[in-house]
Each structure stands twice: as C-alpha cells, then as structure tokens.
Amino acid sequence: MSASGGGKAIIAAFLANMGIALAKFVAWIISGSASMLAEAIHSVADSGNQLLLLLGGRRAKRAADREHPFGYGRERYVYAFVVSIILFSVGGLFSIYEGIEKITHPHEVTNYWVPIAVLIIAIVLESFSLRTAIRESNHVRGKGQSWVSFVRHSKAPELPVVLLEDIGALIGLVFALFGVGMTWITGNPLFDALGTLMIGTLLIIIAIALGIETKSLLVGEGATDADVDRIVSAITDGPEIQKLIHIKTLYLGPDELMVAAKLGFHSDKPLAAVAADIDRIEQRVRAAVPTARVIYFEPDIYRPGDDPAPPTEEFVIRSAD
Incomplete structure (x- = not known):
C-alpha cells in the first residue's frame, strides 16, 4: 500500500481493536452490561473494517488489463464504502437494537469494576491508535489544511476512515463508561441502556458521513x-x-x-x-x-473567437465540495 494509504495506521488500529474486542466480550460475560456488548461488537466491526481496507489496498495494486484499462485503483473506494455500510448495520443498528432491548427488558449489571477497568484500558489503547493515525495523516495533509477539510477532500480513503473510526471509538468508550458508571452509582440499569443507544447513534452518524464521502469518490472526483x-x-x-x-x-x-x-x-x-x-x-x-x-x-x-471563455472558469472540472 502506498504512503497515502496509511498502512501503518490501519495495522495499529487492527491490533488495538482485536485486543480490545476480546477484553470487552469477557467484561460483558462477567458483568452483563449492554454497553459492553455494544462496544465489543463495535470493536469487532472496526477490526473487520481494517482488514477490508488492507484487502482493498492490495487489490488496487493489480496491473491494468483489457477489461480495466485504467487499472484497479478505485477498488480502494469500493472497500471504504463497504466499511461505511458495516459500521451502519453491524455497529450502529445492532447497538440501537440492544439498547432498546435493555430498556424494555432491564438487565442487572454486576461486577462493575470489570467493565470500568476494561473501558479505561481501552481508552488508553485507542488513544495510541488515534495518535498513529494522526501522525500518518500529517504526512499527506496539506499545510494549513483543517482536519474537516482533510476528511472531506482526501483522495485516499483509508486514513479518513481510520481517523473517524478511532475518534468514534474513543467517544463510544466514553459513552459506555458513562452508562456503566451511572448504573453503578444509581443502581438504575436504564443508564446502561442509554449508553448503548448513544453508541449506536454515534456509529450511524459516522457511517453516514463516510458513506457520503466515499460515494463521491466512487462517482468520480476531479483534482483539487x-x-x-x-x-x-x-x-x-x-x-x-x-x-x-x-x-x-x-x-x-x-x-x-x-x-x-x-x-x-x-x-x-x-x-x-x-x-x-x-x-x-x-x-x-x-x-x-x-x-x-x-x-x-x-x-x-486555435481560432480566436471560437472559445472566448477562460479555461479556468467554464471548462475546468473542479473537485466536489
């Protein structure tokens, strides 16, 4: 994968998510926390997404052939779009379903210290993963370019995907910590279900943002x-x-x-x-x-008068905003 593909950031995120997912599943089994289950599914989905991004990067390197004379570079956009769908369905919709289920059928949370400890450790690990993604992004981010602009206009989909996943994972961990912590303090399992709903809503928002940007790349964008x-x-x-x-x-x-x-x-x-x-x-x-x-x-x-319009106004194809 090229430098713009952020292979190091993808691998760092994959390793972090696999370890965190296992710890979250163990914490869910011990405590019965819905927020922990939602976060475990979130981490599994993120791990699968990183594998898809790596696969897309490898397949995009295939040489051009008669069927695809311009090569396979756009496969990276296809796999990034699939990632957004997985985040929406497996991550977001499942978490919302689990939250609604726990609101209608409350479930007692036990052994609070286990999920809280796992969540704190996960926040530390995700912070390291996000730091790697930021470092890799800074290699290709334009001087003075804002992070919002980088995510919206980057032609390499992997780094924006990993950045949004890591940011979403950190915010989701805070939501889960809120749900478990408030349930521990108040004894009301409704807070655990509320944390799960917040995680699901967050994932759906991120998935929609990713879907919009990768759709634009799939349709075809011009130069900046x-x-x-x-x-x-x-x-x-x-x-x-x-x-x-x-x-x-x-x-x-x-x-x-x-x-x-x-x-x-x-x-x-x-x-x-x-x-x-x-x-x-x-x-x-x-x-x-x-x-x-x-x-x-x-x-x-060139015949003067045939084309009076300046080329940088009417006839230059600009990148999509």
Whole structure:
C-alpha cells in the first residue's frame, strides 16, 4: 500500500481493536452490561473494517488489463464504502437494537469494576491508535489544511476512515463508561441502556458521513483547485501553445490522476514540432503534480473567437465540495 494509504495506521488500529474486542466480550460475560456488548461488537466491526481496507489496498495494486484499462485503483473506494455500510448495520443498528432491548427488558449489571477497568484500558489503547493515525495523516495533509477539510477532500480513503473510526471509538468508550458508571452509582440499569443507544447513534452518524464521502469518490472526483491551478500553469507557462481551450481531470485512484486537455497550436506549426511541444508540456505537468500519471492532450488549431471563455472558469472540472 502506498504512503497515502496509511498502512501503518490501519495495522495499529487492527491490533488495538482485536485486543480490545476480546477484553470487552469477557467484561460483558462477567458483568452483563449492554454497553459492553455494544462496544465489543463495535470493536469487532472496526477490526473487520481494517482488514477490508488492507484487502482493498492490495487489490488496487493489480496491473491494468483489457477489461480495466485504467487499472484497479478505485477498488480502494469500493472497500471504504463497504466499511461505511458495516459500521451502519453491524455497529450502529445492532447497538440501537440492544439498547432498546435493555430498556424494555432491564438487565442487572454486576461486577462493575470489570467493565470500568476494561473501558479505561481501552481508552488508553485507542488513544495510541488515534495518535498513529494522526501522525500518518500529517504526512499527506496539506499545510494549513483543517482536519474537516482533510476528511472531506482526501483522495485516499483509508486514513479518513481510520481517523473517524478511532475518534468514534474513543467517544463510544466514553459513552459506555458513562452508562456503566451511572448504573453503578444509581443502581438504575436504564443508564446502561442509554449508553448503548448513544453508541449506536454515534456509529450511524459516522457511517453516514463516510458513506457520503466515499460515494463521491466512487462517482468520480476531479483534482483539487490547487492542483488544477498548477496543471493549468504548467501547460500555459511555456511558449508552445496559443491557448488552453479546455481541460478535465479525474482521479482513477487515490494516487493516479487523469488529465485530458485540448491545446490550441499555431496553424502553421509542423506535426513533429507539435509532438515535441506536447512532450515538454507533459513533463512540466508531471513535475508540477506527480499524481498526474495519465495525460491525454488533443492538439487543435486555435481560432480566436471560437472559445472566448477562460479555461479556468467554464471548462475546468473542479473537485466536489
């Protein structure tokens, strides 16, 4: 998996979640806490999600073939979308079901110290996992870019998924600690059920946010505004063309951007000179935006008045907000 895939963050999250899930199941068996069961299912779902992200990263590396001439890079988006569905169904809906069940059929919680100890240890372990995800994200996060913007506009789905999972896991652990702690203090098992409902609602919110962002990537997003500006500058900075008539960009995968443009040349320029000019422009574009690996330039004769609109306004495809 490429650096942008955050393989280290995924592995760290997987190892943490597997250990935490086992401890939570043991605590649930001993105490009977619904919040602990919801958190155990949450950790199992997260562990499965990390395996799916790793699998998607491996499958995306397959070479292009006749059936998929642009390669398999978008498989990473498919697996990230599956992760959001799992979080919604296995994590969120199950937790809400369990919370409602415990409200209608209250169940006494015993041995409070066991789930509380497990939850405190889990918070520490999840904090380490989140720290790893933050470090890995900082390698690819733009300078001055906010975390909300990074999650919304990142073309590599793995790091935003792990970040949201880890943040959701920490908040969920706090909810579970609230439910078990208040049940211990008041003796009312309703708080344990309430903690479970809060965990389920949190997971559904995270799943919907992930689903919206990965759907946009699956449909197809163009380059960011900054990258489009760099590409346009690389094309127009040289003396080769009269005008950039129009340009479109599309991410074929997190690390592979396709650039297609129509370039207006002088009508009297020989074909060999046009080909040499295109080669130089391609070199400048790849130097400006290294992810621009697939480039198609269509040479044309520019006729003033045929296309009065500036290329950066009407004809440049921008990334989805």
